[in-house]
Amino acid sequence: xxxxxxxxxxxxxxxxxxxxxxxxxxxxxxxxxxxxxxxxxxxxxxxxxxxxxxxxxxxxxxxxxxxxxxxxxxxxxxxxxxxxxxxxxxxxxxxxxxxxxxxxxxxxxxxxxxxxxxxxxxxxxxxxxxxxxxxxxxxxxxxxxxxxxxxxxxxxxxxxxxxxxxxxxxxxxxxxxxxxxxxxxxxxxxxxxxxxxxxxxxxxxxxxxxxxxxxxxxxxxxxxxxxxxxxxxxxxxxxxxxxxxxxxxxxxxxxxxxxxxxxxxxxxxxxxxxxxxxxxxxxxxxxxxxxxxxxxx
Numbered sequence: 001x002x003x004x005x006x007x008x009x010x011x012x013x014x015x016x017x018x019x020x021x022x023x024x025x026x027x028x029x030x031x032x033x034x035x036x037x038x039x040x041x042x043x044x045x046x047x048x049x050x051x052x053x054x055x056x057x058x059x060x061x062x063x064x065x066x067x068x069x070x071x072x073x074x075x076x077x078x079x080x081x082x083x084x085x086x087x088x089x090x091x092x093x094x095x096x097x098x099x100x101x102x103x104x105x106x107x108x109x110x111x112x113x114x115x116x117x118x119x120x121x122x123x124x125x126x127x128x129x130x131x132x133x134x135x136x137x138x139x140x141x142x143x144x145x146x147x148x149x150x151x152x153x154x155x156x157x158x159x160x161x162x163x164x165x166x167x168x169x170x171x172x173x174x175x176x177x178x179x180x181x182x183x184x185x186x187x188x189x190x191x192x193x194x195x196x197x198x199x200x201x202x203x204x205x206x207x208x209x210x211x212x213x214x215x216x217x218x219x220x221x222x223x224x225x226x227x228x229x230x231x232x233x234x235x236x237x238x239x240x241x242x243x244x245x246x247x248x249x250x251x252x253x254x255x256x257x258x259x260x261x262x263x264x265x266x267x268x269x270x271x272x273x274x275x276x277x278x279x280x281x282x283x284x285x286x287x288x289x290x291x292x293x294x295x296x297x
Contacts, residue, residue, distance in 0.1 A: 040072045045289040046079075048173050052181045052271075054280035057087040059181075061104075063173050073113055079172060080106045083137050104137045105130050107172050122149045124174045139168055139188040139222070147175040156202075160211075162195040169247070173286070178253040178269035179213045181282040187247050189221035197253075205259040210252065217247040250274045263291035 044067040051060035065079030081104035109126040128143030144167050151160035162177065168187040171180045177195060197211025255269035267284040 041069045043068050043290060044075070044077070046173060046286060047289060048176075048284065048286040050171070050176055050181050050282070050284045052280050052282045054278060056278070057085065059086075060084045061171065061181075063176075065173055075111050075113075076109065077111070077174070078106065078108045080104070081137075081172070102135075102137050103132055104128075105132050105143065107143070107170070109172065109174060111174060118152075120149075120151050120153075123147065126170060126172055126175060128170055128172075137186060139186055141167070141188055143168055143170050145170045145172075145175055156200055158199045158201070160197055160199070163193070165190070165192050167191070176284065177211070177213070178255055178267075178271045178282045178284075179249075179251060181269075181271075181284070187217075187221060187223050189247070190218045191247055192216045192218070199257075207257045208255070209257070210254040212252045213250070215247055215249040221247055223247075249276070263288045 044065075046063075046065050046067075048063045048065075049060065050063065051058070053059075060083070062082040062084070063079055064082075065077050067075055067077030069075040082101065083104055084099060084101045086099045105128040107126055107128040109124050111122065111124045113122045114120070124145075124147045126143075126145040126147070128145075130138050130140050130142060132138035134140035145164060146166065147162065147164040149160065149162050151158050164175070168189060168191060169180070179195070193213065193215050195211050195213040197209055199207050199209035201207045251271060251273040253269055253271045255267055258266045260266065265284075265286045265288075269282045269284075271280045271282060272278070
Protein backbone atom coordinates (compact mmCIF):
# COMPACT_ATOMS: atom_id res chain seq x y z
CA UNK A 1 0.00 0.00 0.00
CA UNK A 2 1.20 3.50 -0.80
CA UNK A 3 -0.01 6.82 0.57
CA UNK A 4 0.56 10.35 -0.62
CA UNK A 5 -1.23 13.69 -1.01
CA UNK A 6 -2.56 15.42 -4.09
CA UNK A 7 -2.21 19.14 -4.59
CA UNK A 8 -5.11 21.15 -3.15
CA UNK A 9 -8.12 21.14 -5.43
CA UNK A 10 -10.79 22.64 -3.19
CA UNK A 11 -12.24 24.62 -6.08
CA UNK A 12 -12.84 21.37 -8.01
CA UNK A 13 -14.50 19.81 -4.97
CA UNK A 14 -16.79 22.83 -4.63
CA UNK A 15 -17.72 22.70 -8.32
CA UNK A 16 -18.43 18.96 -8.15
CA UNK A 17 -20.75 19.42 -5.17
CA UNK A 18 -22.56 22.26 -6.94
CA UNK A 19 -23.03 20.11 -10.05
CA UNK A 20 -24.42 17.22 -8.01
CA UNK A 21 -26.75 19.58 -6.17
CA UNK A 22 -28.02 20.80 -9.52
CA UNK A 23 -28.57 17.18 -10.57
CA UNK A 24 -30.89 16.62 -7.61
CA UNK A 25 -32.84 19.79 -8.34
CA UNK A 26 -33.06 18.85 -12.01
CA UNK A 27 -34.27 15.35 -11.14
CA UNK A 28 -37.07 16.80 -9.05
CA UNK A 29 -38.16 18.89 -12.02
CA UNK A 30 -38.06 15.93 -14.38
CA UNK A 31 -40.06 13.79 -12.00
CA UNK A 32 -42.84 16.37 -12.03
CA UNK A 33 -42.93 16.25 -15.84
CA UNK A 34 -42.39 12.52 -16.30
CA UNK A 35 -45.02 10.15 -17.61
CA UNK A 36 -46.92 8.40 -14.80
CA UNK A 37 -45.35 5.11 -13.70
CA UNK A 38 -46.47 2.07 -15.64
CA UNK A 39 -46.69 -1.57 -14.66
CA UNK A 40 -43.02 -2.30 -15.33
CA UNK A 41 -42.06 -3.80 -12.01
CA UNK A 42 -40.63 -7.02 -10.60
CA UNK A 43 -37.31 -8.72 -10.02
CA UNK A 44 -34.28 -8.29 -12.28
CA UNK A 45 -31.34 -10.63 -12.70
CA UNK A 46 -28.18 -9.78 -14.65
CA UNK A 47 -24.95 -11.67 -15.31
CA UNK A 48 -22.22 -9.51 -16.82
CA UNK A 49 -18.65 -10.13 -17.91
CA UNK A 50 -16.25 -7.19 -18.29
CA UNK A 51 -12.65 -7.56 -19.41
CA UNK A 52 -9.63 -5.47 -20.34
CA UNK A 53 -6.30 -6.33 -21.95
CA UNK A 54 -3.24 -4.14 -22.47
CA UNK A 55 0.52 -4.42 -22.25
CA UNK A 56 0.08 -4.18 -18.47
CA UNK A 57 -1.92 -7.42 -18.24
CA UNK A 58 -5.42 -8.86 -18.40
CA UNK A 59 -8.24 -8.05 -16.03
CA UNK A 60 -11.77 -9.49 -16.01
CA UNK A 61 -14.84 -9.17 -13.80
CA UNK A 62 -17.78 -11.56 -13.49
CA UNK A 63 -20.55 -9.43 -11.99
CA UNK A 64 -23.73 -11.13 -10.72
CA UNK A 65 -26.57 -8.85 -9.64
CA UNK A 66 -30.21 -9.20 -8.66
CA UNK A 67 -32.61 -6.32 -8.21
CA UNK A 68 -36.18 -5.14 -8.02
CA UNK A 69 -37.99 -2.53 -10.11
CA UNK A 70 -40.70 -0.84 -8.05
CA UNK A 71 -41.92 0.99 -11.16
CA UNK A 72 -40.42 2.51 -14.31
CA UNK A 73 -38.61 5.18 -12.26
CA UNK A 74 -37.25 3.46 -9.12
CA UNK A 75 -35.23 0.29 -8.64
CA UNK A 76 -32.62 -1.33 -6.40
CA UNK A 77 -29.85 -3.90 -6.96
CA UNK A 78 -27.38 -5.99 -5.01
CA UNK A 79 -24.40 -7.70 -6.58
CA UNK A 80 -21.05 -9.41 -6.07
CA UNK A 81 -18.04 -9.12 -8.43
CA UNK A 82 -15.53 -11.90 -8.98
CA UNK A 83 -12.14 -10.96 -10.43
CA UNK A 84 -9.70 -12.83 -12.67
CA UNK A 85 -6.43 -11.07 -13.42
CA UNK A 86 -2.91 -11.51 -14.73
CA UNK A 87 -0.44 -8.65 -14.41
CA UNK A 88 2.51 -8.29 -16.75
CA UNK A 89 5.78 -8.60 -14.78
CA UNK A 90 7.76 -5.42 -14.18
CA UNK A 91 10.91 -7.23 -15.32
CA UNK A 92 11.93 -7.85 -11.72
CA UNK A 93 13.80 -11.17 -11.29
CA UNK A 94 11.52 -13.78 -9.79
CA UNK A 95 8.30 -11.80 -10.25
CA UNK A 96 5.38 -14.07 -11.09
CA UNK A 97 3.21 -13.87 -14.19
CA UNK A 98 0.11 -15.99 -13.69
CA UNK A 99 -3.67 -15.89 -13.56
CA UNK A 100 -5.18 -15.28 -10.14
CA UNK A 101 -8.70 -14.70 -8.87
CA UNK A 102 -10.47 -13.07 -5.95
CA UNK A 103 -13.93 -12.15 -4.72
CA UNK A 104 -14.59 -8.42 -4.54
CA UNK A 105 -16.71 -6.38 -2.18
CA UNK A 106 -20.48 -6.88 -2.58
CA UNK A 107 -22.44 -3.77 -3.46
CA UNK A 108 -25.95 -2.35 -3.38
CA UNK A 109 -27.46 0.52 -5.33
CA UNK A 110 -30.57 2.64 -5.64
CA UNK A 111 -31.41 3.93 -9.13
CA UNK A 112 -33.81 6.57 -10.36
CA UNK A 113 -34.73 7.06 -14.02
CA UNK A 114 -36.72 9.95 -15.50
CA UNK A 115 -37.42 9.99 -19.23
CA UNK A 116 -38.51 13.33 -20.64
CA UNK A 117 -39.06 14.90 -24.05
CA UNK A 118 -36.47 17.57 -23.27
CA UNK A 119 -33.72 15.54 -21.56
CA UNK A 120 -33.49 12.05 -20.08
CA UNK A 121 -31.89 11.74 -16.64
CA UNK A 122 -30.80 8.77 -14.53
CA UNK A 123 -28.96 8.69 -11.22
CA UNK A 124 -27.47 5.79 -9.25
CA UNK A 125 -26.11 5.77 -5.69
CA UNK A 126 -23.89 2.74 -5.04
CA UNK A 127 -22.42 1.42 -1.79
CA UNK A 128 -19.72 -1.29 -1.71
CA UNK A 129 -19.36 -3.12 1.61
CA UNK A 130 -15.78 -4.11 2.59
CA UNK A 131 -15.89 -7.86 3.27
CA UNK A 132 -12.99 -8.97 1.05
CA UNK A 133 -9.40 -8.87 2.27
CA UNK A 134 -7.89 -5.39 2.04
CA UNK A 135 -5.71 -5.29 -1.06
CA UNK A 136 -6.02 -5.07 -4.81
CA UNK A 137 -9.82 -5.40 -4.86
CA UNK A 138 -10.92 -3.95 -1.54
CA UNK A 139 -9.91 -0.79 0.30
CA UNK A 140 -11.22 -2.10 3.61
CA UNK A 141 -13.57 0.91 3.70
CA UNK A 142 -17.15 1.52 2.64
CA UNK A 143 -17.14 2.51 -1.04
CA UNK A 144 -19.56 5.23 -2.14
CA UNK A 145 -20.34 6.39 -5.69
CA UNK A 146 -22.95 8.86 -6.99
CA UNK A 147 -23.39 8.54 -10.76
CA UNK A 148 -25.51 10.80 -12.98
CA UNK A 149 -26.39 10.32 -16.66
CA UNK A 150 -27.99 12.78 -19.09
CA UNK A 151 -28.89 12.10 -22.72
CA UNK A 152 -31.00 13.59 -25.51
CA UNK A 153 -31.87 11.46 -28.58
CA UNK A 154 -31.79 13.47 -31.81
CA UNK A 155 -32.77 11.18 -34.65
CA UNK A 156 -30.18 8.36 -34.83
CA UNK A 157 -27.77 10.36 -32.62
CA UNK A 158 -27.75 10.44 -28.82
CA UNK A 159 -25.33 12.87 -27.15
CA UNK A 160 -24.78 12.11 -23.48
CA UNK A 161 -22.96 13.33 -20.38
CA UNK A 162 -21.98 11.29 -17.32
CA UNK A 163 -20.79 12.96 -14.10
CA UNK A 164 -20.11 11.49 -10.69
CA UNK A 165 -18.30 11.72 -7.41
CA UNK A 166 -16.99 8.92 -5.19
CA UNK A 167 -14.52 8.07 -2.45
CA UNK A 168 -12.54 5.88 -4.86
CA UNK A 169 -12.84 3.94 -8.10
CA UNK A 170 -15.76 1.52 -8.27
CA UNK A 171 -16.74 -0.63 -11.25
CA UNK A 172 -20.24 -2.14 -11.09
CA UNK A 173 -22.73 -2.96 -13.84
CA UNK A 174 -24.64 0.33 -13.78
CA UNK A 175 -21.62 2.65 -13.55
CA UNK A 176 -19.25 0.71 -15.78
CA UNK A 177 -17.89 2.64 -18.77
CA UNK A 178 -14.97 1.40 -20.90
CA UNK A 179 -12.48 3.67 -19.14
CA UNK A 180 -13.65 2.36 -15.75
CA UNK A 181 -12.82 -1.17 -16.91
CA UNK A 182 -9.43 0.11 -18.10
CA UNK A 183 -8.69 1.86 -14.77
CA UNK A 184 -8.75 -1.45 -12.95
CA UNK A 185 -7.01 -0.40 -9.74
CA UNK A 186 -8.82 0.34 -6.48
CA UNK A 187 -8.30 3.72 -4.85
CA UNK A 188 -9.43 5.48 -1.68
CA UNK A 189 -9.96 9.24 -1.65
CA UNK A 190 -12.31 11.82 -3.16
CA UNK A 191 -12.58 11.37 -6.92
CA UNK A 192 -14.74 13.20 -9.47
CA UNK A 193 -15.27 11.79 -12.95
CA UNK A 194 -16.88 13.17 -16.09
CA UNK A 195 -17.53 11.80 -19.56
CA UNK A 196 -19.09 13.35 -22.64
CA UNK A 197 -19.90 11.35 -25.74
CA UNK A 198 -22.17 10.52 -28.63
CA UNK A 199 -23.77 7.31 -29.90
CA UNK A 200 -25.05 6.66 -33.42
CA UNK A 201 -27.70 4.01 -34.04
CA UNK A 202 -26.75 2.11 -37.19
CA UNK A 203 -29.50 -0.51 -37.06
CA UNK A 204 -32.16 -1.76 -34.70
CA UNK A 205 -29.67 -3.70 -32.61
CA UNK A 206 -26.36 -1.98 -33.45
CA UNK A 207 -24.90 1.35 -32.29
CA UNK A 208 -21.44 2.92 -32.31
CA UNK A 209 -20.11 5.69 -30.15
CA UNK A 210 -17.19 7.56 -28.67
CA UNK A 211 -16.44 9.69 -25.63
CA UNK A 212 -13.88 11.81 -23.81
CA UNK A 213 -13.36 11.15 -20.10
CA UNK A 214 -11.61 12.80 -17.18
CA UNK A 215 -10.77 11.73 -13.63
CA UNK A 216 -10.04 14.44 -11.03
CA UNK A 217 -8.83 13.49 -7.52
CA UNK A 218 -8.78 15.75 -4.48
CA UNK A 219 -7.10 15.43 -1.10
CA UNK A 220 -5.35 12.39 0.30
CA UNK A 221 -5.32 9.35 -2.02
CA UNK A 222 -4.39 5.67 -1.57
CA UNK A 223 -3.81 2.86 -4.05
CA UNK A 224 -3.85 -0.82 -3.15
CA UNK A 225 -1.96 -3.90 -4.30
CA UNK A 226 -1.77 -7.53 -3.25
CA UNK A 227 0.54 -10.55 -3.49
CA UNK A 228 3.37 -8.33 -4.67
CA UNK A 229 1.52 -7.50 -7.88
CA UNK A 230 0.51 -3.92 -8.51
CA UNK A 231 -3.09 -3.99 -9.65
CA UNK A 232 -3.11 -0.79 -11.65
CA UNK A 233 -2.38 -2.12 -15.12
CA UNK A 234 -3.10 1.25 -16.70
CA UNK A 235 0.25 2.57 -15.51
CA UNK A 236 3.40 2.05 -17.56
CA UNK A 237 5.85 -0.33 -15.94
CA UNK A 238 8.23 1.54 -13.70
CA UNK A 239 5.98 4.61 -13.41
CA UNK A 240 6.73 6.71 -10.35
CA UNK A 241 4.86 9.62 -8.81
CA UNK A 242 2.21 10.43 -6.25
CA UNK A 243 -1.04 8.48 -6.07
CA UNK A 244 -2.80 11.63 -7.19
CA UNK A 245 -0.83 11.45 -10.43
CA UNK A 246 -2.21 7.96 -11.04
CA UNK A 247 -5.89 8.84 -10.47
CA UNK A 248 -5.67 12.13 -12.39
CA UNK A 249 -6.32 10.85 -15.90
CA UNK A 250 -7.69 12.02 -19.25
CA UNK A 251 -8.48 10.03 -22.36
CA UNK A 252 -11.00 8.88 -24.92
CA UNK A 253 -12.83 5.73 -25.93
CA UNK A 254 -14.68 4.31 -28.92
CA UNK A 255 -17.12 1.40 -28.83
CA UNK A 256 -19.70 -0.60 -30.75
CA UNK A 257 -22.75 -2.06 -29.06
CA UNK A 258 -24.68 -5.12 -30.24
CA UNK A 259 -27.97 -6.49 -28.94
CA UNK A 260 -28.15 -9.81 -30.80
CA UNK A 261 -31.19 -10.89 -28.74
CA UNK A 262 -33.58 -9.24 -26.32
CA UNK A 263 -31.64 -10.70 -23.38
CA UNK A 264 -27.99 -10.27 -24.47
CA UNK A 265 -25.72 -7.29 -25.14
CA UNK A 266 -22.09 -7.08 -26.29
CA UNK A 267 -19.86 -3.99 -26.24
CA UNK A 268 -16.23 -4.18 -27.43
CA UNK A 269 -14.30 -0.91 -26.97
CA UNK A 270 -10.94 0.79 -27.36
CA UNK A 271 -9.61 3.11 -24.65
CA UNK A 272 -6.63 5.47 -24.84
CA UNK A 273 -5.17 7.29 -21.84
CA UNK A 274 -3.73 10.62 -22.99
CA UNK A 275 -1.84 11.16 -19.76
CA UNK A 276 -0.07 7.80 -19.70
CA UNK A 277 -0.10 7.18 -23.47
CA UNK A 278 -1.57 3.74 -22.84
CA UNK A 279 -4.03 1.70 -24.92
CA UNK A 280 -6.40 -1.08 -23.97
CA UNK A 281 -9.11 -3.20 -25.53
CA UNK A 282 -12.16 -3.87 -23.38
CA UNK A 283 -15.28 -5.96 -23.82
CA UNK A 284 -18.57 -6.19 -21.95
CA UNK A 285 -20.96 -9.11 -22.39
CA UNK A 286 -24.20 -9.11 -20.42
CA UNK A 287 -27.28 -11.26 -20.01
CA UNK A 288 -30.69 -10.06 -18.84
CA UNK A 289 -31.82 -13.33 -17.28
CA UNK A 290 -35.30 -12.07 -16.44
CA UNK A 291 -35.89 -11.37 -20.12
CA UNK A 292 -34.44 -14.76 -21.01
CA UNK A 293 -36.70 -16.77 -18.69
CA UNK A 294 -39.83 -14.64 -18.87
CA UNK A 295 -39.88 -14.33 -22.65
CA UNK A 296 -40.68 -10.62 -22.44
CA UNK A 297 -39.61 -8.33 -25.31
